[in-house]
Amino acid sequence: MRYITMFVVLLLFILGDWTLSKGAPAPISREIFVNPQGGSGIYTTIQDAINQGVPGNNTGWVLINVAPGVYAENVTVPRDKPYVYLKGHQRSTTIVAGRSSGNLWEATLMVLADNFIAQRITFKNTFNVAGSILGNDVKPAVAVSAQGDKNSFYRCAFIGLQDTLFDAIGRHFFRSCYIEGAVDFIFGDGTSMYQACVINATGYGFITAQRRETPDGPSGFVLKFTRVIGTGPTYLGRAYGAYSRVLFYKSTLSGSVDPKGWDPWNFVGHENQLTYAEVDCRGDGANTSQRVSWEKTLSPSELKSLISTSFIDNEGWLANQPLSA
Numbered sequence: 001m002r003y004i005t006m007f008v009v010l011l012l013f014i015l016g017d018w019t020l021s022k023g024a025p026a027p028i029s030r031e032i033f034v035n036p037q038g039g040s041g042i043y044t045t046i047q048d049a050i051n052q053g054v055p056g057n058n059t060g061w062v063l064i065n066v067a068p069g070v071y072a073e074n075v076t077v078p079r080d081k082p083y084v085y086l087k088g089h090q091r092s093t094t095i096v097a098g099r100s101s102g103n104l105w106e107a108t109l110m111v112l113a114d115n116f117i118a119q120r121i122t123f124k125n126t127f128n129v130a131g132s133i134l135g136n137d138v139k140p141a142v143a144v145s146a147q148g149d150k151n152s153f154y155r156c157a158f159i160g161l162q163d164t165l166f167d168a169i170g171r172h173f174f175r176s177c178y179i180e181g182a183v184d185f186i187f188g189d190g191t192s193m194y195q196a197c198v199i200n201a202t203g204y205g206f207i208t209a210q211r212r213e214t215p216d217g218p219s220g221f222v223l224k225f226t227r228v229i230g231t232g233p234t235y236l237g238r239a240y241g242a243y244s245r246v247l248f249y250k251s252t253l254s255g256s257v258d259p260k261g262w263d264p265w266n267f268v269g270h271e272n273q274l275t276y277a278e279v280d281c282r283g284d285g286a287n288t289s290q291r292v293s294w295e296k297t298l299s300p301s302e303l304k305s306l307i308s309t310s311f312i313d314n315e316g317w318l319a320n321q322p323l324s325a
Helices: 003-017 046-055 300-307
Strands: 028-034 060-066 069-073 075-077 082-087 094-098 107-111 114-118 122-125 142-146 151-154 157-160 164-169 171-175 178-188 191-194 198-210 221-225 227-230 234-239 245-249 275-279
Touching: 028 046, 046 060, 046 075, 094 107, 094 114, 107 122, 122 142, 142 157, 151 191, 221 300, 227 234, 234 245, 234 275, 245 300
Parallel strands: 028 060, 060 082, 069 094, 075 107, 082 114, 094 122, 107 142, 114 151, 122 157, 142 164, 151 171, 157 178, 164 178, 171 191, 178 198, 191 221, 198 227, 198 234, 221 245, 245 275
Antiparallel strands: none
């Protein structure tokens, strides 16, 4: 019985919407509602709820409950409105469908504020989605741009084709999310952990394009317990920065992964500066016999520093989030 209990706890930790913590989560200071059908005291758009319902320079968590529906809008969380908790019903029924292209600084959801949570919502950039990566009109079209510190996403979906998720800067956490795209569809200079996520490579391209630019820079993408699916062929990543850093840890990689695994992009001849690694992965795409020769073998201490939650959280901010089921 003791072993069964331990297994259940471990499974919930990997797949659930909660984080093991040493203390109680922060309280909700205010709760507001969004429903496209309207109603007394109910906002009809998410942007109106943020603009009118969240105080400037906010210091307490504001829970925005988003009813099922398709919200055809582009949403921005301004820098002066931190502590926003955007909670949908289910990602299959609560969908934000915006449209923008050609500009990396526009997105269906633009998060400029620190301390942001999104849960159970799909964010979709409708530009490119029906197209092919071989088409002439395919352009960068960002579904979510995370530019604040301590931004986290639980059971969300991010749908696009090129540059789906701009993991721009700051410390970010993604758990049990679905991420879809083809070219550089997780990119930026964020210091981020992706845990128990499904990554769907829908065409030829590159899953990650990480932009760490100095050897002592803190940023990097750690993908733990993820599952890579799709048609591909796809590379695990290419170097968007001179010291790009990406780790796939205990993940399942489908046959859509190109045998070479990684691409130096504009840093040919400087591959020794890149930190691209795979540890304890499995699946048809996890055979490393044909990987690039410069893929890194991490030391035990390097591996521990990357897979530990302290890589993104050495102060307990995840434990203090006011998550609810």
